[in-house]
Amino acid sequence: MADGTIYALASAPGRAGVAVIRVSGPGAGPSVETLTGHRRPAPRQATLARLAGIDEGLVLWFPGPASFTGEDVAEFQVHGGRAVVDAMLAALAALPGLRPAEAGEFTRRAVENGKLDLTRAEAIADLVDAQTEAQRRQALRQYDGALAELYERWRADLVQAGAWAEAGIDFSDEDIPASVVADAKAKLSEILEQIQRHLDDSSSGELVREGIHLTVIGPPNAGKSSLVNALARRDVAIVAETAGTTRDVIEVRMDLGGYAVILADTAGLRETEEAVEAEGVRRARARAKASDLVLLLLNGSEAQDPALVDQADIVVWNKADLPWPRQRAGLRLSLKTGEGLDALIAAITAKVRDRLETRGEAPVLSRPRHRHALEEAASALTRALAARQPELMAEDLRLATRAIGRITGRVDVEELLGAIFKDFCVGK
Numbered sequence: 001m002a003d004g005t006i007y008a009l010a011s012a013p014g015r016a017g018v019a020v021i022r023v024s025g026p027g028a029g030p031s032v033e034t035l036t037g038h039r040r041p042a043p044r045q046a047t048l049a050r051l052a053g054i055d056e057g058l059v060l061w062f063p064g065p066a067s068f069t070g071e072d073v074a075e076f077q078v079h080g081g082r083a084v085v086d087a088m089l090a091a092l093a094a095l096p097g098l099r100p101a102e103a104g105e106f107t108r109r110a111v112e113n114g115k116l117d118l119t120r121a122e123a124i125a126d127l128v129d130a131q132t133e134a135q136r137r138q139a140l141r142q143y144d145g146a147l148a149e150l151y152e153r154w155r156a157d158l159v160q161a162g163a164w165a166e167a168g169i170d171f172s173d174e175d176i177p178a179s180v181v182a183d184a185k186a187k188l189s190e191i192l193e194q195i196q197r198h199l200d201d202s203s204s205g206e207l208v209r210e211g212i213h214l215t216v217i218g219p220p221n222a223g224k225s226s227l228v229n230a231l232a233r234r235d236v237a238i239v240a241e242t243a244g245t246t247r248d249v250i251e252v253r254m255d256l257g258g259y260a261v262i263l264a265d266t267a268g269l270r271e272t273e274e275a276v277e278a279e280g281v282r283r284a285r286a287r288a289k290a291s292d293l294v295l296l297l298l299n300g301s302e303a304q305d306p307a308l309v310d311q312a313d314i315v316v317w318n319k320a321d322l323p324w325p326r327q328r329a330g331l332r333l334s335l336k337t338g339e340g341l342d343a344l345i346a347a348i349t350a351k352v353r354d355r356l357e358t359r360g361e362a363p364v365l366s367r368p369r370h371r372h373a374l375e376e377a378a379s380a381l382t383r384a385l386a387a388r389q390p391e392l393m394a395e396d397l398r399l400a401t402r403a404i405g406r407i408t409g410r411v412d413v414e415e416l417l418g419a420i421f422k423d424f425c426v427g428k
């Protein structure tokens with residue numbers, strides 16, 4: 001549990017217009033008094049003050065429990081220069097009972113004090129990390145409690161239906177009607193079905209969060225590396241006239257129409273005796289197999305192997321600036337002139353969106369941690385529904401309830417906290 005008063009720079013380190021320094025714990029109020037030389041200002045109002053001769057800045061005072069962490073919190077907004085921030089941190093360090101915060105410690109205290117459930121705490125980390133619009137939107141929905149609400153509802157329904165089912169079975173020869181058990185079991189099956197549907201979302205939430213894997217494959221010299229460079233708008237891969245230039249899988253993270261995409265360039269696919277190139281081809285195939293989307297790039301000016309077409313989600317014919325022996329089915333592109341590049345980007349974005357937004361407005365599963373817990377809940381619930389003995393059913397229902405409760409932090413919180421907050425930055 002919370003120990004002592006913590007402080008940290010909450011804004012990014014380095015030179016900036018304003019730096020925000022946050023203090024949380026019983027020493028927050030005294031820190032305001034010492035640094036300003038005055039009594040605590042009115043709660044939640046920005047007050048301009050001289051700060052221990054270091055700088056002039058705004059002071060915000062949030063008495064607990066109406067604060068982010070639930071404890072007394074003070075925030076100092078000072079000029080964002082290194083010397084100012086260093087002097088402020090040194091002044092705080094000199095105060096009795098104050099120590100630097102650990103990564104994620106502010107948010108952890110908020111969870112421990114019941115201000116946030118774990119899914120909302122994770123959403124804060126995701127909002128801080130969000131690099132694309134889709135990541136931001138998803139994180140904000142989770143922050144607004146969409147997931148917490150869904151999981152808490154399942155948990156409450158499980159507890160209730162479980163209690164009825166157990167009572168009905170336990171007292172089956174007394175005056176609880178048999179239909180009570182049947183109704184409770186029907187309710188449990190319905191919850192199981194909802195959990196399974198939520199799990200079966202083709203990982204779209206996790207893909208938004210972690211990025212969708214798009215791999216470019218094709219025969220040697222088709223222009224795969226040229227395409228990856230054009231999409232990434234950077235020279236990430238070597239382009240050369242020699243067929244068989246690329247050997248390793250070259251990865252680049254990019255934002256495509258608001259989605260995080262991990263784009264991969266691969267070795268040209270062909271039969272080869274050369275050991276290094278053969279290893280490159282093996283890696284290319286493996287990467288394509290493990291990808292969410294595969295783009296096949298072919299050279300329209302040459303005869304091409306039709307076998308590859310089946311392995312691709314998007315088929316593109318490059319080198320439209322050269323004469324083509326015949327018409328080609330698929331997108332037409334010239335990386336030399338730029339013809340067709342915008343249309344291709346639009347086509348890829350549409351595929352990515354299709355893949356990620358299959359479920360409309362329902363909250364999506366965003367983390368493997370949630371997935372594991374829900375899978376555990378679903379199998380316990382499946383066993384419970386099949387159980388013949390009331391004791392076994394009750395035990396499995398308890399397991400299912402606890403597995404879901406772990407997602408929002410209703411149970412087993414302590415053991416989970418360390419694992420979750422270690423990924424936070426200091427000052428959050």
Ligand SMILES: Nc1nc2c(ncn2[C@@H]2O[C@H](COP(=O)(O)OP(=O)(O)OP(=O)(O)O)[C@@H](O)[C@H]2O)c(=O)[nH]1
Nearest residue numbers: 220221222223224225226240244245246268335336
């Ligand atoms: N005429 C023409 N040449 C192109 C076009 N796109 C790429 N090239 C050229 O084709 C050659 C091969 O391009 P790369 O991008 O290295 O092809 P790759 O598919 O990565 O080749 P490997 O790595 O060997 O499999 C280079 O000389 C490029 O300049 C195009 O649209 N038109």
Ligand SMILES: [Mg+2]
Nearest residue numbers: 224225245246
């Ligand atoms: Mg290449």
